[in-house]
Amino acid sequence: MAILTVLGIETSCDETAAAVVRGQPPGPGEILSNVVFSQSEAHAPYGGVVPEIASRAHLEILDDIIARALSEAELTLGEVDAVAATAGPGLIGGVMVGLTTAKALALAAGKPLIAVNHLAGHALTARLTDGVGFPFLLLLVSGGHCQLLAVQSAEDFRLYGSTMDDAAGEAFDKTAKLLGLGYPGGPLVEAHAARGNPRAFALPRPLLGRGLADSNRADFSFSGLKTAMRQLAQDKTISIDDACASFQAAVIDILQDRCATAMNMFAADFPGQDQPCLVVAGGVAANRAIGQGLAEVAGKAGFALRIPPARLCTDNGAMIAWAGLERFAVGASDPLETGPRARWPLDRKV
Ligand code: KG4
């Protein structure tokens, strides 16, 4: 199989990103450039991402970001094999900006267009970084998603569980907002939690202990925890550090429990794997305490744990370039009529 070089464009949320990646499946690949512009300052006054502000900001800066990604990679557009862009799921205005730009570049340079599912980008990052082989178990924990899936190929995913309400990252962001910490909440809550007592407050752990026999198997729920945090935050005398530590401890317990169930399901579906692998992806995977908690349960179940470096866990162009490269390597490309998709679940064929 030939070594491929792919330009990747990511605009589905509040990061405007472009990257050039080179390699071949199963990886690891080489990141020739990875330029990420975070819009979080523009959204911070609102405590969350404002879609209209996001799409305007993508439009203003994306051309520059792509030019920088190509120049840092010391390549021209003519020298890449394909142009990949996030086609969903995400904020539709932003996705339109990135996908339309990718179409224009592909058309102008006579290159194939690869429409990438943003979640597949997160899912396949551990192949870009570590060359993890199929199948593997994936915990995808970001601001918009919280799912456990078996990843069987770059295009086949089997869903074991997903959130019934909020995503884990959303719970971090809401907790930060309730405690007046700012946006994005995850890193701020983690920093306070490191200084607090995780047993200071008794918080709920929804769905804990559900197993294979339950209909909602490895599903998640964070709304009860969020409500408890809202009540807790009304008392302005509490220690913010203790509140963050107690919240994070509850999230770790929930993720550990759900992953333990999913590892059982994966082992039953794919028996006889020497060293099955649990991969954690998405922005929340940048949290070190969560990583340590998951290393514990993975070790107990005989799974290896892989967590890509933090800058590749949060939204970036390299993950989109790599997911595009994986699809292109198996002969896939997409017509210029391909539309942006606000919703695009992974467990149907991408
Ligand atoms: O994957 P991502 O960059 O964007 C989405 O596709 O959602 O994830 C962003 C989410 C935010 O909710 C952010 O608060 C969370 O990831 N996050 C963290 C940490 N760093 C980012 N959550 C917990 N701990 C962190 N260190």
Ligand code: ZN
């Ligand atoms: Zn993401």
